[in-house]
Amino acid sequence: MFSISKLNKSNSSDIEGIKNVEETSTFDTLKEKDIDYEIYENPVSNFLILKNSLNKVVGYIDYWITFDSSTIFKIVILDSYRNKGLGTYLLSETIKILKEYEDKDDHTKLLFLTLEVRKSNLSAISLYHKVGLKEITIKPSYYEDGEDAIYMVKDLNE
Numbered sequence: 001m002f003s004i005s006k007l008n009k010s011n012s013s014d015i016e017g018i019k020n021v022e023e024t025s026t027f028d029t030l031k032e033k034d035i036d037y038e039i040y041e042n043p044v045s046n047f048l049i050l051k052n053s054l055n056k057v058v059g060y061i062d063y064w065i066t067f068d069s070s071t072i073f074k075i076v077i078l079d080s081y082r083n084k085g086l087g088t089y090l091l092s093e094t095i096k097i098l099k100e101y102e103d104k105d106d107h108t109k110l111l112f113l114t115l116e117v118r119k120s121n122l123s124a125i126s127l128y129h130k131v132g133l134k135e136i137t138i139k140p141s142y143y144e145d146g147e148d149a150i151y152m153v154k155d156l157n158e
């Protein structure tokens with residue numbers, strides 16, 4: 001049994017769990033200061049965490065909300081839990097939340113979900129296709145090492 005919940009920033013085991021997942025991901029690992037910025041300072045970031053039945057954090061997603069769109073900044077599933085549908089579960093639940101989102105001040109709803117993904121990241125691209133993201137364009141040399149990104153978008157009103 002797996003469960004998804006919002007990050008409780010005052011729960012140190014949630015924070016340590018996210019950092020453990022991040023540190024053990026295979027590439028593009030965030031430095032601790034960058035993950036701390038995302039958790040504590042970035043005003044547009046939102047975290048959901050995926051836990052197993054022993055309450056261990058086995059995955060997380062960090063998505064940004066800016067005006068009428070959301071961007072997936074990071075989604076990571078712990079190595080040994082990959083290819084079991086958990087990434088799809090976490091992202092599908094995120095999309096449900098985004099479809100229901102309404103800004104508490106001006107009642108803006110979200111129109112689009114966007115992201116960039118490395119051209120070589122086939123498992124992530126496969127996951128994104130499964131939840132309805134479409135490849136829109138290539139961003140040449142988007143990453144520091146020169147790799148191209150695929151820019152993908154999902155219409156949240158579909």
Ligand SMILES: CC(C)(COP(=O)(O)OP(=O)(O)OC[C@H]1O[C@@H](n2cnc3c(N)ncnc32)[C@H](O)[C@@H]1OP(=O)(O)O)[C@@H](O)C(=O)NCCC(=O)NCCS
Pocket residue numbers: 025026027073074075076077078081082083084085086087088089117121122123124126127
């Ligand atoms: C991307 C990631 C989150 C996917 O999580 P996951 O739990 O493995 O996702 P799922 O099991 O729901 O789906 C993965 C799909 O990729 C497919 N896949 C895996 N390796 C693949 C490959 N080399 N080529 C093509 N498809 C591949 C799987 O078969 C599966 O599709 P299926 O369900 O149709 O069989 C996970 O691999 C991960 O944490 N990667 C490292 C971090 C990362 O790259 N994040 C994305 C950018 S921020």
